[in-house]
Amino acid sequence: MTDSSSIPADTRPQTRDLRTPVSILLFLLALCSPLFLGTYAVHALVIAMIFLLPAHGLNLLVGYTGMLSLAQAAFFGIGAYCAALMATHFDTSFPVNLLAAVVLAMAVAVPLGIPALQLRATSFVMCTLGFVIITQAIAKNWISVTRGDMGLSGLPKPTFSLGGLSWTASTAQQSYYVALGLAALATFVFWLIVRSPAGRNLIAIRENETLAESLGVPTWRYRLAAFVLAAGFAGAGGALYAHYISVASPLMFQTLYTTTMLIIVLGGGSGSISGVVIGSILFVALSEGLRIAPELRMIAYGACLLLLVFRFPQGFAPYLSKLWDRIGGQTRKEGSA
Amino acid sequence: MMTIFLEQILNGISTGAVYAIVAVGMTMIFGVLRAINFAHGEYYMLGTFGGWFVISTIGLPYPAAVIVGVVVTMAIAYVIGRFVMQRMIGMPEEGSVVATLGIALILQNTVILVFGGGYKFFSAGYIEPVFFGDIGIAQQRLLIIALCIAVFVGLELLVTYSRMGKAMRAVSQNVEACAVVGIDVRTVVLSTFVLGTGLAAFSGILTAPVNVSVYGGMGEIITFKTLPIIVMGGLGNVRGTLVAAMILGIAESFVAGNFGLQYRDSVGFVTLILMLLWRPHGLFSARARF
Amino acid sequence: MTVKTERAILRAGTLALFSVLALPNLVKAQDIVVGLVSPNSGANARYGAFAQRGAAMAAEEINVGGGIDGRMIKIIPADSICTPVEGVSATQRLISQDEVDFIIGDICSSVTLAMQPLVEDAGKLLVNAASSNPEITYKAGVGGYQHSFRNYPTDEIRAKAVAEYAVEKGYSKFAVLSVDSDYGRGAITYTRKYLDELGAEFVSEDYYKEGEVDFRSVLTKIRNSEADSIMVYGLADTTPIIARQMIETGLAGKLPLLGNGEFSAEATIQAAPKAMEGAIEAAAWLPGYDSEGSMAFVADYKAKYDGEEPNNHAYGHWETMHMLAEAVDAADSTDAEAVIAALQGIQFASPMGTITFDDHHQAIRPLLMLEIREGEPVITGSVAGEVTYSEQ
Helix, strand or coil, X not given: CCCCCCCCCCCCCCCCCCHHHHHHHHHHHHHHHHHHCCHHHHHHHHHHHHHHHHHHHHHHHHCCCCCCCCCHHHHHHHHHHHHHHHHHHHCCCHHHHXXXXXXXXXXXXXXXXXXXXXXXXXXXXXXXXXXXXXXXHHHHHCHHHHCHHHCEECCCCCEEEECCEEEECCCHHHHHHHHHHHHHHHHHHHHHHHHCHHHHHHHHHHHCHHHHHHCCCCHHHHHHHHHHHHHHHHHHHHHHHHHHHCEECHHHHCHHHHHHHHHHHHHHXXXXXXXXXXXXXXXXXXXXXXXXXXXXXXXXXXXXXXXXHHHCCCCCHHHHHHHHHHHCCCCCCCCCC | CHHHHHHHHHHXXXXXXXXXXXXHHHHHHHHHHCCCCCCHHHHHHHHHHHHHHHHHHHCCCHHHHHHHHHHHHHHHHHHHHHHCHHHHCXXXXXXXXXXXXXXXXXXXXXXXXXXXXXXXXXXXXXXCEEEECCEEEEXXXXXXXXXXXXXXXXXXXXXXXXXXXXXXXXXXXXXXXXXXXXXXXXXXXXXXXXXXXXXXXXXXXXXXXXXXXXXXXXHHHHHHHHHHHHHHCCCCCHHHHHHHHHHHHXXXXXXXXXXXXXXXXXXXXXXXXXXXXXXXXXXXXXCCCC | CCHHHHHHXXXXXXXXXXXXXXXXXXXXXXXXXXXXXXXXXXXCHHHHHHHHHHHHHHHHHHHHCCCECCECEEEEEEECCCCHHHHHHHHHHHHHCCCCCEEEECCCHHHHHHHHHHHHHHCCEEEECCCCCCHHHHCEHHHCECCEEECCCCHHHHHHHHHHHHHHCCCCEEEEEEECCHHHHHHHHHHHHHHXXXXXXXXXXXXXXXXXXXXXXXXXXXXXXXXXXXXXXXXXXXHHHHHHHHHHCCCCCCCCEEEEXXXXXXXXXXHCHHHHCCCEEEECCCXXXXXXXXXXXXXXXXXXXXXCCCCHHHHHHHHHHHHHHHHHHHHCXXXXXHHHHHHHCCCEEECCEEEEECCCCEEEXXXXXXXXXXXXEEEEEEEECCCCCCCC
């Protein structure tokens, strides 16, 4: 990608800054893609955006606070069950269910987070994994509410109604726009969080917790807030999932879902917003692309995980920011070799 | 009433012995590598498959199959250790989680690809029960309990007296200092990994006669059983693991016997969370090491 | 590796991935393409593998016999890992990339439930051969999804038949030990409906996790309870484990097993003959069933797959594939609506008896009652499997 005719790095004149037009182009591309992509590709992108939501939450924990939590899958499941129960029992519309899922996931996260955040490193990881196992046991055994293993099925597609008007996202293309809107909103909220002073404090905690504490940052409160916010993102993802896939069942607590979220964050690059967005698309491209060889699919998938960890330990975020800089007309010393 | 109580304890111990042999390998690997091996159950599965394969194809007797299963697994583990585990030294947690999950996927699905996905019957071993009064138990289970004790005595001797064992302890306490005094951390990691996975394979093939069903995905359930045990035992603590495994085995036995089998898999993690609240550093350690 | 080569690899890899995404499987235009969704990786691959093999064998038999009016059947397998989201993605790919004519799948009920609306919207045809959640056909046919069929008995028929038979044999205090899934839980829920009527009761209720191997504690509890029989709706590969541990805990020969879980498979009986004696099972198919078609199926399957004994999923998918082929032949078209009409009116002569579909697209098929006597499964009767649809 190196332009051999580029001007030496030290003079570095601000050539054309193409970032704004490229952003607009990307945005238009995202808006129009259902027009030229097949149903299958559109569906794959919806899945990418569904998993982007809990991945944002995980990124807040891993990338900004330095805590590895596996509990995102539990909150994702809680969100899905909440939306499913609301839809089946009260016939409420999608926005209401979505909001309820976010609120419930955050409410559950508080009592879980308070004890769990006393723990460090591996103990914390194990504790959060425990939440997933226990949530699954509850989903299986609280039959009067969750219907146990029978699951809740036949959930309606997302419907929006305003006054007398109502619109249902029944096709994959329509669901795409719902997911896109929600993903964009979540990304914007995430951006607000990490750009706020609170976000900078989180980074300070990740870099050096003791130092942050000595500077007067109430670290414990910040970590709890991050844990709860992350749960909220996961809850939103769960609600969207339930309405799109139309089934909520205890199978949602399988390791696969946890692995998916981890891969999106690590693959994209933890601590980077655009990295995680790209990560979710790359993940879906990988997992769906590998369907071409069903017998080898999961083996190849495993190999890709190893490649990711050892070849690209920072994920794809560094490549992305380099590209972005170049679009912005800045060249860096590195890369012209 | 007393007999039932005793029998449930015995049931717990026989389960705990299996957990202990698998978990001790995992905790030792954690000790030197500071990484949770999410693929640990797959080595349990590999050992079982190795044993099943030589029994069903060339009709090897069971004791020989045990050895073949363990040796084959250790050979595979050696390769994985060289190319993957050694590179995980000093890696952040999330990296090692994803890497070992990747290995788990590769091992599991390679076995499915090679041997077919369907379940197989394991039909060797000593499954005839012996009775003590009313309480019956398969000979194989008594063998497992005896071998579990032997494994732990052996490991105690190994880490206390042998050069390698001392190096393992040293690495699990302070990696940097080891490098300074000239202990080859990479070799220690590799040999601990091969030993730990060998123990998982040993446990797998020992339990195969009573567990009967052999299939590619059988390791996952074992990994998840092992996780709370190693944390409860104090990560990297060999003796603690034995106690924690027995506690979990007996607790599960009482829950299954009094509440219902469906609550059994939550026992480990509920106990774990309760214990972490009460003693965040494991049952036997005064301060947190990891 | 230099930065440059690394980048080249990266770019090439990404490009390859995206191009593979858009690549359908290679099929000949005149082929009849059937997508087969089943778990092929992870722990549930142990059932998915049987489904694949059974269906593949049926397709081969049809193709060797000249196909359907000269058109060959081609199966495109797709992996669901027994996870709804993966199952939906796999189905979506089959529909819009591979453009399959029909879909058979899945084993796990939650996945099947998630596939139903998708297939309905796409106007394809889904035939299920292994999920037992009653909801699937409550919502099919006149219940809503015109494009879903199920060729598998629901839990309700089976539960009622077993409970009635057991009470007739003098058992009335059941200790439940079923698998913790919609199948195991569902069968027990339906049994409970008939308990009062039959004068029977549940002494205890336990559900085991898929892949569970340790039953000693719960069997000890059952031995010390009032139970006179153990009601098992379980998984094929778990039954021998339970049976062996019944011998260990001194239950063998005292409490018989009732329910379903391949009690009659040769390997199961061999694993613990003493514990399996007197076991009562209601099954849609069993490997030892003495009919020409069934025996031939078992022999061919064993010959084809290195002596592996087929299980009910292998048989179910084999039979369903043949049935679908007959429906396509009768419809003389691969058009979904035409084949749906053909299936609605089909009188399929299976090795187990005639199969028809009710207005909920649920198969009405005979269910065999059998008992293990002196180490041999003996068929003691047959129940017509008709569902009465009521408010759930």
